[in-house]
Amino acid sequence: MNKFRLSLIMAIVCFVVVGCGSEERAELDLELQELLKVSSNGIGSSHYRLPSSEAYHLIPQDPLNPIDEAKVALGKLLFHETGLGVRPKYSVGHACYSCASCHHAGGGFQANKKQGIGDGGWGFGTAGEGRDKASLYADDSVDVQPIRTPSALNVAYQELMLWNGQFGAGGDNIGTEAEWTEGTPKAVNHLGYEGVEVQAIAGLKVHRMDVDKELLVQLAYLDLFDEVFHDFPVDKRYTKETAGLAIAAFERTILATKAPFQEWLKGDFSAMSEKEKEGALLFFGDANCAHCHNGPALNSMDFYALGMEDLDGEGLYGKLKADDVVKGRGGFTKRPEDMYKFKVPQLYNLKSSLFLGHGGNFRSIREVVSYKNLGIKENAAVPSEALSSHFVPLHLTEGEVDKITSFIEHALFDPNLDRFTPKSLPSNLCFPNADQQSIEDLGCQ
Numbered sequence: 001m002n003k004f005r006l007s008l009i010m011a012i013v014c015f016v017v018v019g020c021g022s023e024e025r026a027e028l029d030l031e032l033q034e035l036l037k038v039s040s041n042g043i044g045s046s047h048y049r050l051p052s053s054e055a056y057h058l059i060p061q062d063p064l065n066p067i068d069e070a071k072v073a074l075g076k077l078l079f080h081e082t083g084l085g086v087r088p089k090y091s092v093g094h095a096c097y098s099c100a101s102c103h104h105a106g107g108g109f110q111a112n113k114k115q116g117i118g119d120g121g122w123g124f125g126t127a128g129e130g131r132d133k134a135s136l137y138a139d140d141s142v143d144v145q146p147i148r149t150p151s152a153l154n155v156a157y158q159e160l161m162l163w164n165g166q167f168g169a170g171g172d173n174i175g176t177e178a179e180w181t182e183g184t185p186k187a188v189n190h191l192g193y194e195g196v197e198v199q200a201i202a203g204l205k206v207h208r209m210d211v212d213k214e215l216l217v218q219l220a221y222l223d224l225f226d227e228v229f230h231d232f233p234v235d236k237r238y239t240k241e242t243a244g245l246a247i248a249a250f251e252r253t254i255l256a257t258k259a260p261f262q263e264w265l266k267g268d269f270s271a272m273s274e275k276e277k278e279g280a281l282l283f284f285g286d287a288n289c290a291h292c293h294n295g296p297a298l299n300s301m302d303f304y305a306l307g308m309e310d311l312d313g314e315g316l317y318g319k320l321k322a323d324d325v326v327k328g329r330g331g332f333t334k335r336p337e338d339m340y341k342f343k344v345p346q347l348y349n350l351k352s353s354l355f356l357g358h359g360g361n362f363r364s365i366r367e368v369v370s371y372k373n374l375g376i377k378e379n380a381a382v383p384s385e386a387l388s389s390h391f392v393p394l395h396l397t398e399g400e401v402d403k404i405t406s407f408i409e410h411a412l413f414d415p416n417l418d419r420f421t422p423k424s425l426p427s428n429l430c431f432p433n434a435d436q437q438s439i440e441d442l443g444c445q
Contacts, residue, residue: 025269025277054253059252059253061252064194070227071245075245075246077221077426082098083095090136093134097121097143097207098432100431101131102117105418107128109254112125114148118208120144121133123438130437133317140318144318145318148359153254156253158297161196161198162199163328164342167185168195169191169198171194191241200247254420256412256414259412260412271411273410276406279404279408282396282400289404291390292390297348298412303344305339307387308361309357310325310358311361312361327339327340349414365408366401372394
């Protein structure tokens with residue numbers, strides 16, 4: 001048998017054995033591409049692609065805080081710097097916490113606990129799951145939030161920040177100036193920055209951190225501030241504002257670009273499994289998830305009331321279920337039409353920290369998909385008339401729920417977020433936490 005006939009027979013066998021499957025996969029890819037055109041109003045796959053973290057000109061940014069390499073590098077260090085934790089409730093907490101205490105790579109840039117703990121926390125575990133209250137801190141003295149810690153992943157696509165959108169001077173916050181109360185974190189909006197910048201600046205004070213020239217000398221950051229903020233007057237160069245601007249610049253580059261769906265969008269059609277593609281077809285098609293979850297981060301700047309439970313339960317600290325918190329957007333704007341509405345979150349790397357929803361009460365992605373499929377509220381305190389008109393039964397089968405879950409859980413998971421974690425800090429301190437238990441957990445020297 002000559003080589004030509006052998007090659008022909010092998011080709012025929014390959015077509016018979018795998019050809020149909022390959023053809024089906026190709027049809028799924030073509031169908032999904034067409035569906036993405038529809039869900040993006042004709043733009044197509046490019047509408048959902050995240051830019052490279054180094055492609056600064058493509059990353060949405062605040063015109064008042066342009067991104068550059070030096071600023072991002074400084075922000076990456078400051079985001080993880082435990083040495084900024086100099087305003088603890090008790091001296092034992094000094095220099096023991098950072099922004100990354102509640103927003104670290106191992107948790108998908110969320111806390112890997114139902115309630116994140118900054119000052120007053122103890123331990124880390126392997127991926128943040130081992131953090132709890134330090135024994136010397138009273139229950140009402142730990143630094144916690146009365147709502148689930150939002151993710152810092154893909155925040156470049158959020159003009160306003162927090163579940164109620166209170167941080168940010170533009171967009172839908174124009175007209176809410178009366179609520180930017182002096183003496184509260186919301187007053188930082190008066191600086192005129194977008195939400196990512198406002199949250200970073202306000203967060204330093206809220207979370208008991210500080211920045212001044214003496215501290216930056218001590219921690220070996222002064223030269224970095226001089227390089228990045230050389231155009232700021234010296235008396236305004238070493239402040240929480242400049243530190244927050246650097247942190248925000250870094251946060252805008254934390255993008256889940258290595259997730260399988262992102263690879264698929266770039267042309268690698270083998271990046272997603274058949275089940276994940278079928279889940280994506282449902283997500284962008286019949287289930288209509290993309291009505292709310294759209295764009296590169298699969299989020300939006302809209303707010304909806306879905307009747308989910310608020311943060312509550314055993315092992316939580318601080319004042320929970322405050323009226324202004326449980327009312328979501330309405331608790332900030334005071335507008336009746338905003339009551340019980342919460343911002344649409346981004347959907348990448350959710351399986352890294354399975355406390356989902358603004359109350360953190362869902363323990364799996366499938367639970368959330370099933371909840372939205374049933375369209376029945378679980379929070380009795382939310383009036384039925386406040387619920388979104390989009391929160392209705394979807395009538396998906398259990399198999400379809402599984403497929404959507406697979407798409408979100410696996411295709412939207414970037415496995416290498418550690419690239420956003422520095423190898424060390426100029427201060428040489430342990431991070432993201434530096435209490436004694438965390439030092440042992442993290443293996444810091």
